[in-house]
Amino acid sequence: MSSASSSLVMLVGLLVTAGCERENHHFSEVPPTATPSASALVVSELQPGPATIAPKIDAPYDDNAYAVSEGKTLFTSMNCSGCHFEGGGGIGPALMDDEWIYGSEPQQIFASIAEGRPNGMPAWEYRLSTQQIWELVSFVRSLSSLNPKGARGGRDDHMMLKPPEVSTPKGKPKTASALPGTQH
Amino acid sequence: MRRSRRLHGVATCVVLVSCVVACHGPQNVLDPAGSPNRIVNRLFWSMLVVSATVWIGVVGAALWGALTRRRTTREDLEPVVDLPNDDKQRQTRLVGALIAGTALILLLFLVFDFTVGRALAEHPNRALTIEIIGHQWWWEIQYVDADPSKIVVDANELHIPAGEPVQVTLSSRDVIHSFWVPNIIGKRDLIPGYTSSIFLDADRPGTYRAQCAEFCGVEHAKMALTVIVHSRADFTTWLAAQRAPATEPNDSSTKEGQRIFLAGPCSSCHSITGTAAYGTIGPDLTHLASRKTIGAGALANTRGNLAGWVVDPQSLKPGVRMPSNQLAPKDLLALLDYLESLK
Numbered sequence: 386m387s388s389a390s391s392s393l394v395m396l397v398g399l400l401v402t403a404g405c406e407r408e409n410h411h412f413s414e415v416p417p418t419a420t421p422s423a424s425a426l427v428v429s430e431l432q433p434g435p436a437t438i439a440p441k442i443d444a445p446y447d448d449n450a451y452a453v454s455e456g457k458t459l460f461t462s463m464n465c466s467g468c469h470f471e472g473g474g475g476i477g478p479a480l481m482d483d484e485w486i487y488g489s490e491p492q493q494i495f496a497s498i499a500e501g502r503p504n505g506m507p508a509w510e511y512r513l514s515t516q517q518i519w520e521l522v523s524f525v526r527s528l529s530s531l532n533p534k535g536a537r538g539g540r541d542d543h544m545m546l547k548p549p550e551v552s553t554p555k556g557k558p559k560t561a562s563a564l565p566g567t568q569h
Numbered sequence: 570m571r572r573s574r575r576l577h578g579v580a581t582c583v584v585l586v587s588c589v590v591a592c593h594g595p596q597n598v599l600d601p602a603g604s605p606n607r608i609v610n611r612l613f614w615s616m617l618v619v620s621a622t623v624w625i626g627v628v629g630a631a632l633w634g635a636l637t638r639r640r641t642t643r644e645d646l647e648p649v650v651d652l653p654n655d656d657k658q659r660q661t662r663l664v665g666a667l668i669a670g671t672a673l674i675l676l677l678f679l680v681f682d683f684t685v686g687r688a689l690a691e692h693p694n695r696a697l698t699i700e701i702i703g704h705q706w707w708w709e710i711q712y713v714d715a716d717p718s719k720i721v722v723d724a725n726e727l728h729i730p731a732g733e734p735v736q737v738t739l740s741s742r743d744v745i746h747s748f749w750v751p752n753i754i755g756k757r758d759l760i761p762g763y764t765s766s767i768f769l770d771a772d773r774p775g776t777y778r779a780q781c782a783e784f785c786g787v788e789h790a791k792m793a794l795t796v797i798v799h800s801r802a803d804f805t806t807w808l809a810a811q812r813a814p815a816t817e818p819n820d821s822s823t824k825e826g827q828r829i830f831l832a833g834p835c836s837s838c839h840s841i842t843g844t845a846a847y848g849t850i851g852p853d854l855t856h857l858a859s860r861k862t863i864g865a866g867a868l869a870n871t872r873g874n875l876a877g878w879v880v881d882p883q884s885l886k887p888g889v890r891m892p893s894n895q896l897a898p899k900d901l902l903a904l905l906d907y908l909e910s911l912k
Contacts, residue, residue, distance in 0.1 A: 410787070413883030413893055458890075462850045463837070512837040514892035542743070542761075 407450050407535050411516070444491035446523040447532040456524025457538055459517055468505065471546050472528040477506065478561070481528045481547065489531060489558035494522045529556035596751050596778040602798070603753030604770040605689055612685045616678060623674070693734040693768055699727070700738050703746030703759035703781070705890065706788040707852055707865040712808065721811040722840075724852030725865045727796045730804035731774050740764045747783035750796050756782045771798040778866070787888035793866025814843030815855045816910050826907025829900050834892070841911065851891060857911045864889065876905055 446452030460466065468477035478486060487497050498518050501508035509518060527537045527550045537550040547553075593600050601607040702709040712721040729735050739748055741759040749756040750769070757767050781792035799807060818824040827844065830836060836846035842855040857863075860870050867886045868874040877884075879901065882891040896904065 410888065412887040413881060511832065512834050514834065514894070517892055 406448055409449060410451050411446070411449070441490070442492045442495075444494075444523050444526065444532070445519050447491070447526060448536050449523070450536040450538075452520045453523045453527050453532070453536050454538055455517075456520035456522070456527075459513070459521050460524055461542070463509070463513070463521075465521075471541075471543075473547070480525055481553070483529060483556050483558055484561040485558050486561045488560075489526070489529075489556075491522050491526070494525055495519065498522065498525075529558070530554060531556050531558065595776060596780065598751045600752055602771055602773055602775060602777060603750075604772060605754040605768070606752060607772075608685050608688050609755065612681055615681065619674060619678075623671075691768075693770070695734045695736045695768065697730070697733070698736040698738065699729070700740070701727070701748060701759070703739070703741040703743075703748075703785070705743050705786050706781070706792040706886075708792070708794045709742075709852065712811075719812055721808060722853040722855070723811065724860075725794055725862065726860050727779070727794055728804060728807055729769055729771055729796070729798055730801045731771050731798045732801070734768045734770045736766060737769055738764050738766045744785050745783050746781050746785045746792070748779065748794075749782040750777055750779040750794075752777045753796065758783055771796075774798045774800050774803075788886055791865060791867045791886050793862075795861055795866065810859075811856055815841045816912055817843075818907055818910065822903050822906040823910050824907075825900075826903040826905070826910075829896070829904045830907060833896075834894065835904075838891070854908070854911060858909050859912055872905055872909060875908060876901060879904065879908075 446456070468475065469480050472481035473479055474482075478484075485493075487493055487502060495518060497506065498513075498521055499508065499510040513521075523532055523536070524538075526532045530537065530550060530553045534551060539549045539551045541549070598606065599610065601610045698713045700711040700713055702711070708725050708727075710723040710725075710727055712723070714720050737748070739757055739759045740763065741761045743761060745761070746759040747756050748759060748767075753771050754767060754769055757765060759765075775798050777796040777798070779794035779796050781789055781794075783789075785792065818827045830841070831845055836844075836848055838848040838851035839854045840847040840849060841853075846854075858870070862868060863870050863875060863878055864882065864886050868878065878891075879894055880896065881893045882889050883893055
């Protein structure tokens with residue numbers, strides 16, 4: 386076997402292994418222990434005291450299509466659409482655009498869901514398990530295509546109101562210019 | 570010789586025992602407990618008996634023809650001589666009669682089949698309508714009433730009165746499921762966005778097992794429904810008991826359990842009538858302690874099973890929508906006391 390074909394076989398093998406995580410079902414697992422808290426989050430460059438470096442936490446389910454779809458189910462079940470609609474925003478801010486009031490990093494979204502935010506976002510940490518909040522985090526990130534394409538959803542259970550997550554262009558997150566309640 | 574006789578005896582026993590076992594049971598199409606299944610069974614047995622008789626006749630005739638064949642010798646291989654006219658006519662008549670008989674039997678089957686189909690499609694007068702909504706992976710059951718305060722919401726246990734037709738409307742919240750009570754009625758799919766309607770007519774009290782009959786995801790196999798057929802009087806008593814709101818906690822432990830239920834994640838999916846818990850994602854738990862099973866037939870409803878289910882449902886029914894709940898032991902015991910008080 387020539388070296389070119391053997392390296393091709395190895396490449397294909399590596400690609401196949403890399404794809405394994407995509408459909409891995411995490412049924413029962415100890416939720417990530419490092420639960421982010423608001424104090425470790427930086428949403429502005431203006432801070433009291435010396436500069437602190439917040440540890441970066443990767444979203445555990447960003448590359449897992451099953452978990453992202455579970456997050457999508459939870460998004461409907463927990464009536465997130467009541468305020469955010471199908472990601473387009475209304476009473477609450479839009480989740481499918483590139484503007485982030487409280488940051489687009491996984492731990493920042495986690496804190497927004499778990500601890501709530503001013504002007505109406507409830508705290509969900511007493512209502513959902515940590516694992517479920519992480520599933521929601523990955524789904525919310527998929528709405529503006531911040532997670533790997535292979536894990537994003539391709540269809541909705543209801544009428545398609547927007548292009549599916551899998552076919553939206555990669556998001557370029559930026560901090561929102563207006564705080565909620567002061568926009569328009 | 571003796572060995573073959575013993576083998577013969579064992580085989581007879583096995584066949585007889587399996588026949589007896591096959592004819593009874595809580596989940597058995599050949600043990601009709603309701604009129605829809607009874608008329609289908611009548612069609613099935615008639616078709617089976619007639620077809621078996623014809624088959625035995627045909628195979629017998631073929632064997633007879635093969636075994637009684639005249640031995641041919643060299644002298645028999647004479648040029649074919651036309652049969653006398655009489656024999657030829659008799660053969661034509663025989664073949665004609667057999668073809669006519671076959672056509673007649675098939676025609677009778679067709680007519681019988683149509684009558685069964687019409688009987689199944691009939692809309693009888695009914696006093697009771699029950700809504701069944703399929704979820705991944707459990708059954709939501711609502712006893713419809715014009716008075717909203719009399720609506721009963723139940724899960725994974727269908728109670729119906731014997732001897733009267735009950736309308737069941739079927740729909741689904743997520744994917745396609747299928748409702749199938751083998752003893753009482755055949756399958757009907759639960760399709761999201763579409764409501765279909767069937768009539769259950771159970772004729773004797775008993776407990777039967779229904780099963781989701783359309784693959785609906787990872788826990789399809791653990792999506793069972795207990796069907797309990799009561800006498801009319803028992804059913805009225807049961808319905809009245811279910812209409813009552815949940816038992817109020819009356820001691821410190823059950824009060825603490827209720828507080829944990831309402832403050833924790835339980836109440837975001839489950840509801841208990843008369844409390845602030847009104848989640849509709851999971852089964853209604855107003856009368857949880859009166860049910861026979863938990864997790865849609867996955868486990869018997871005992872204190873130990875319930876504890877395991879609350880703490881780690883994922884290891885008992887992997888993939889179930891309920892998340893694992895980390896509770897302090899003292900909180901778990903109080904919660905169990907409360908759940909067990911919900912008669």
